[in-house]
Amino acid sequence: MATKKVTRKSTEGKGNLIKFYRDMLLIRRFEEKAGQLYGMGLIGGFCHLYIGQEAVVVGLEAAAKEGDKRITSYRDHGHMLACGMDPNGVMAELTGRSGGYSKGKGGSMHMFSKEKNFYGGHGIVGAQVPLGAGLAFADKYMKNESVTFTYFGDGAANQGQVYETFNMAALWKLPVIFVIENNQYAMGTAQERSTSSPEIYTRGDSFGIKGEAVDGMDVVAVRDAGVKAAAHCRAGKGPYILEIKTYRYRGHSMSDPAKYRTREEVQKMRAQRDPIESIRSLLVSEKFSTEEEIKIIDKEIKEIINSCAEYAKESPEVPAEELWTDIYA
């Protein structure tokens, strides 16, 4: 991945750039708040933050159409916000309260929204990959023209079930985009220590699945790749692989010892490739927005985040009888 700071002319319109900025910032601020609430003991268990990777979901959501589905791993807060789920419901799920998307019974790693076609939030590394192909299977079976964005990490890309799924998805021409969010670390194991070939996007070659590598710190590039992949799927040509090279600033989870990489590495990425900063500077350099206008957006986002944190703290505890509901339909 190039490490030069992006200062280029944009072919993108103002409206799109502002939306990208807003959506990415919402995720960033949400995650920062979640980190704070975790530190205060209001969020428990595992909590995997998405900070640094925001351009991936925001770019791909810009390529999605009504009816498209998405499914991901346990690092899922960003995906939920990007597809339009309510920050209140997501944050209240993190605090384990009754106002959460799963009524407090799922937690950070297990959240769903039928309304927004968000199919989780899965805690078992790689398990969402066949599930995502299954969502696409259903679309094909029911003759819907939708595609499924199936997200997984560079770590999950080494799971056997991923390749079982590649085989069947290609064989049955399922409309599924396999989005590999390569943040370079499978928990604490660097890619070169866990993965024999660095070019994960070529992993579909032997199944006849096209793949490409995408700069995941550039939201516009991600969106463009997403549009291309989705068109491929919608045309009935079967699955597509996008390996999106990204970077996670925070630890794997909240209890990450951060011994496996240097502080400098993180700082360098942050300073030179931050996806939000690059859009922000583009907005200013292209004279799409003034600093003042951007500050107004920042303030709006801050208000949304503060109010969702309040909601999540105030939302009532889950009634004891909920222990025994939703086990069977």
Next chain:
Amino acid sequence: MTTEILMPALSPTMEEGKLSKWFIKEGDKVSAGDIIAEIETDKATMEFEAVDEGTVTKLIVTEGTDGVLVNSAIALITDENSEDAIDKKISIEKVQTDTNLSKAKVKNQIKPLEDNELEWDTEVQTKTQTVREAIRDAMAEEMRRDETVYLMGEEVAEYQGAYKVSQGLLDEFGSKRVIDTPITEHGFAGIAVGSAFAGLRPIVEFMTFNFSMQAIDQIINSAAKTLYMSGGQMGAPMVFRGPNGAAARVGAQHSQDYAAWYAHIPGLKVVQPYSASDAKGLMKTAIRDDNPVIFLENEILYGKSFEVPLLEDYTVPFGKARIWHEGTDATIVSFGIGMQYALEASEQLQADGVSVEVIDLRTLRPIDYETIIKSVEKTNRCVTVEEGFPIGSIGNHLSAVIMERAFDYLDAPVINCTGKDVPMPYAANLEKLALTTTAEVISAVKKIIYK
């Protein structure tokens, strides 16, 4: 010299088969390797080759004959180079006797016990069907009723099912709804679960439940838990089915009973039928259920025949045990193939003057505790029968529940007859010892009635 051609055993559990076609006639010359007949087994229709050379002197079994026992003579071949008239004559006579015998031995259907509490009105017509056919009919009926139901698994379509359970379904429903998968249980189970999240109703066939261990993460972590984890927003209305438990002589990796494993999991429903009518009625209920259902079949039971009611829409509810036999001296609780031992034991005990109540649980999640407790309150004694391993067995669980809820009624400890605590051996004699037996059930009952 005359050689007998014997009915071959073409699958581990085959005891008999249908000689569906002869490709030779009397007087034909055959050489080793020639295809001489087509034989339909419990699993497949297969061609059968000659292993000897000579002239076909007699076709003993006519084509189309059902229930021809393995190792019975089906034809005679005479090698002209060493023709021996006397030898030939003797052979023919011998074989004729054998054929008569084999006709007599064509398998008896299991007759329901006279005091079996029938599940349908007495005026309802029935037909005799194997468990295999009953399961297929149930799937076909539900697939006709609901377009979202589809069948997926290894060899379910063109091969017509590794155990012929899906026979004919591809022809009727086409390759969109009867889908052959690659041999990748983990992957296709996950795909099926995902499709269920999105509104389809998959039936996933595992060639045997032993292979479901490859897929068990998707069954438990994805299918069983998602409804709860999503606060009721989405779940997996689907059926995982296939043969479970010991077949015959297939060794440790293909012989395990998973009843207790799956019954352990909240969010799953678990069904293990014994009879064909239950298999049919419970399968229809399973397909309609909005939850993931584990449907444990049995290879040995596939070929057993029972009466199945001729009703347009015959369903059996989950959580309701069936009392096969009322009795007063002891209760035997079982399910699936364990019922075979339970019923045999009860008949032999009855002959000895012991009156045994036999309960078939039919579903292990939910379990019909009420029927068990009511029976134990009457008989004051209980034996459980299953083929699974002893530790953490269904019987262990039932013993605990009986102790808690009917302690004061018990006149003897509850005994669990289970498979032995060993991996399934291959050797025939050891395999018999590893499984539970009718004799063990009888001796358990005698022990608790202190006889």
